[in-house]
Amino acid sequence: MINEVSTSQKAVAITFDDGPNPIYTPEVLDIFAKAEGKATFFMIGEQMERYPEIVKEVAEQGHEIGNHTFSHPKLSELSPADCLSEIERNEEIIQELTGQLPVVFRPPYLDYNNDTISILKDKGYPMIGALNMEAQDWEQPGVEHILSASKKCVRNGSILIFHDGFGDRSQTIQAVKKLVFELKSEGYQLLTVSELLNLD
Template identity: 45%
Template structure:
């Protein structure tokens, strides 16, 4: 009987965790429902050989300049979804990004996940980061990438009111470079799966990004040889 009691308790706990997860996830946006509205972008269907490389969690004084140098070497532009407090820490790096012709995107002020903070906190976080971005790159298309890719219907509506377009990434191009799978693994994945209009997620900040840098040294020449041009997300959105 005692064993049966513990078994029943375990079943109750598992069910509780399962339904809690379902309830917590219930309001997360579904791509098939949101994509037709144009409020969230994963990639852009096009016949042109263009691809948008994006870099999250910077700026970083060690890795961001290396990314900039590689992009310059291969004549490419990219979008950097930067964190507000890091922009405050490294203003010179932000200037380098903008002066090199790249684009700044909003990755929030403190990099908190929306499913943990709520829409009010995230709204203020977006506004604070926006105030910093406007100092360097005013009057541009406003692009927001939610930390962790977490966005629900309430936050989606809030970002729309703030004048932002939400930019995620092509699911077939999620390399998870932040897990340090190896430079060759990152490079092979992106090169093998490259399609016209892709938005590729990479990271130039938030930890050891040496593998990402090494991967770029293979990715950029390989994709250029395939005929791809490297564009910003804004440029990608305006391609006919």
């Protein structure tokens, strides 16, 4: 599980899970457009089928779309065949909507086992985690908690996790807005996960 990249460059990758969402994903796009940065969206296949236009918009704006499975199961509870199917169904949708195959993967709930690892190895996917798990933005713990817990994890090569899907994500949006502009003012580049991996 890759939570950060070793680099001397002032660069971080901010990621969003469980979208696309018709309210919050466009708000994230707006924040990153103003900051002239890029983000990575680990999207769920079922959501992409519901909101294909948002998927296309994300890709057109130069952000990365990562594989987050088709239906967001705990992969350690699936057979290897079902696990592979979850990953490949998601790939097909991303390729169909954007013309590109995803090249990074994040397991739902960051849950995996040895079967998952070998499937991802065969597929050539790096498994992407994050440093700021204590922010727990999915629990809606308050804007200040999300922001302060995430800022503690910022250094060259950090990967940060947030959510733009499932439930009310307004706290996340407010926290990310503040974080993004603070990082920009401190001279950090906002890169996609793939761009960050290439710095290693």
